[in-house]
Amino acid sequence: MEPVSSIRAQHQKLHLPALGILALDTSFPRIPGDVGCAATFASPVRYQTVAGATVDAFVHRGDERLLPPFIAAGRTLAAAGCIGITTTCGFLCRWQQALAAEVPVPVLTSPLLQLPAIERMLPRARAQGSSRIRPPI
Numbered sequence: 001m002e003p004v005s006s007i008r009a010q011h012q013k014l015h016l017p018a019l020g021i022l023a024l025d026t027s028f029p030r031i032p033g034d035v036g037c038a039a040t041f042a043s044p045v046r047y048q049t050v051a052g053a054t055v056d057a058f059v060h061r062g063d064e065r066l067l068p069p070f071i072a073a074g075r076t077l078a079a080a081g082c083i084g085i086t087t088t089c090g091f092l093c094r095w096q097q098a099l100a101a102e103v104p105v106p107v108l109t110s111p112l113l114q115l116p117a118i119e120r121m122l123p124r125a126r127a128q129g130s131s132r133i134r135p136p137i
Contacts (some may be wrong), residue, residue, distance in 0.1 A: 018044035020077030020085040027055045036088040046082055048073040059091050067095055074103035
């Protein structure tokens with residue numbers, strides 16, 4: 001299997017569009033596998049950190065004044081050619097509708113937003129949490 005860095009370099013040579021990633025204003029290390037680490041992706045990504053969007057301000061205090069800067073950051077990523085936007089913090093799902101309405105490319109703030117679609121794909125008994133159906137081992 002080809003290393004991710006080699007695949008990314010090939011994609012950049014092809015000028016493939018990037019995925020935009022809205023990031024909280026944090027400073028902890030991001031390791032491969034984390035959305036906040038560019039090495040996680042084989043395709044191009046572009047980050048936009050929202051100044052002042054600390055874990056305390058955004059997650060703990062729920063500062064609503066941060067919504068306009070997140071919208072502006074999303075628009076900046078779209079203007080830079082990003083074809084879709086995700087986030088480094090699933091708590092941004094509370095602003096999913098507002099961001100999607102204001103940013104001109106698709107926005108997915110949290111993978112948890114996919115749960116209703118996944119539930120609709122499951123057999124009825126499984127979707128309702130039936131104890132008779134066990135996941136395959």
